[in-house]
Amino acid sequence: MQGLVFWLVYPFLWLISIAPFWLFYKISDLIYFLVYHIIGYRSKTVSENLRLVFPEKSESEIKEIKKKFYRHMCDMFLEMIKSISISNKQLKSRFTFTNIEEIEKILKTNKSIVLICGHYASYEWVNALQLYGLDYKGYGVYKKIKNKYFDKMVKDIRGRFDGELITTIQATRTIEQNQEKGRLGVYAMIADQSPKISRAKYWTEFLGYQVPVFIGTEKLAKTTDMVVLYLHVVKLKRGFYEATFKPITYEPREEPDYMITNAFLTELEKQIRNEPEYYLWTHKRWKHRNTPIPNKAIIFKRD
Template identity: 50%
Template sequence: MQFLLYILVYPILWLISILPFPLFYLFSDCICFLVYRVIGYRKKTVRANIALTLPHLTTQEQRKIERKFYSHMCDLFLEMIKTLTITKSEIQKRFQFTNLELFHEYELKNKSIILFYAHYASYEWSIALGTHINIKGFGIYKKIQNKYFDNLVKKIRSRFDAVLIDTKNTVKEVVENEEKGIKGVYGFISDQNPKPNKAQLWDKFMGYTVPIHTGGEMLARKLDMNVLYMKIEKVKRGHYLATFIPLSDNIQNEPEFEVSRKFIKEVEKQIYEAPEFYLWTHKRWKHKKESL
């Protein structure tokens, strides 16, 4: 059954991926109408999250953010599909970097790099980084149950020389790479909701105390890695700009959890600047403790 579903869906995804960009985004508008106006996909969660974290805005302003978010979310999902066939030159044109020289400076420090980023703007097209760097790129991801679609996601996200590592195998594989002398950059999307009974850090995020992912920082401490934050901004439809922000180049001298706190504050700043580009569909504040 899994294979049948895959062979039925894959040709459709491929056809979407080869659409010229004007038609591609027109198709995204149609999908957005269905998802937002007809189906109302997770609209209650999105609306509740925006109202909870942006209470200073009027209801009208919150609804405007909501509408823009659904348009962006549909673009984001379809842009992941577009990655099936997008060329190297095209993705480099559409996902650019302001300070690649900083990343190259970190490559020369002879340490692996933990690269934090968030479910913000285009985390899918961040794979464009692989077309610019000299060390190996690794992405941490959660395995999909359907093995055929899991392979498809790995194919998409590893198109530009990246290697995907299942979250369950992260520590094992990273340690093995370090023991073999393989220096790499490891991408961690660490802004979402960890299980509260396993969280080692609770901190303020968008006005509420919530559990914070610390796995990336713990790994950096264990293996003496440097840490960067990749701030991704949406310049216009289908075009993104990324900036590297140092979080630590000597993590052994940082107070415990300081890097994780710095990261979540950077994410918070981005959301306040342009909230419509954050992924509001997840129940990020499900386990909040208190408001400020």
């Protein structure tokens, strides 16, 4: 059944991916109309999240942010599909980096990098980093897709640009093996997910509410002594993004506990408050805000 679903859907994805950009974004407009106006995909969740985070905003302001968010979300989803066939030249021109020299500087220290980011702007085209001829291999840490055919498709897309997707379970072992063999890597990790309550061991404030957070990225950086950079992505205009590497720490083992996580959340919050339409509001990020905090949980304060 998984194969049947994939082969029924894939031809349409391929046709969308090879469409010229002017037509490509017309398709995105159509999908936006269906998703926002007809289906109302997770509309209630988005409105609730926006009202929670921005209680000072009027209903008209919330609605405007909501509309912009859905337009961006549809663009980003289709841009993932565009990766099936996008050329190196197009990718490099549409996802640019302001300070590639930061990566070159770290390369001289012979250290690998944790590239930490949130569900903000676009992370789909960060593959463009592989086109600069750096002596790093790029890895994306992700949650495996249940349909094995679609899972293979996204892995093949990353492979087109000499990158590789690894699951969260594979991440630690892959990094350790690479370090044993002297291979340097850039490991991109999205770190703003909401843990299940059974795994909610660490809590802190995020956008005004006490919620559980993952600190696995921080622990991994300290264990493996990798430089930690925040990927600050700005959407310049439709289909064009600009990324800046913001150092969080070059010496993770010397940092106090939770400093890395705090710095990451601070950078992400700044971006969300500045341009909220580019955050992924469809996730129930604050669903545990009123849940009793487990007795053995650790609560750490934000600076």
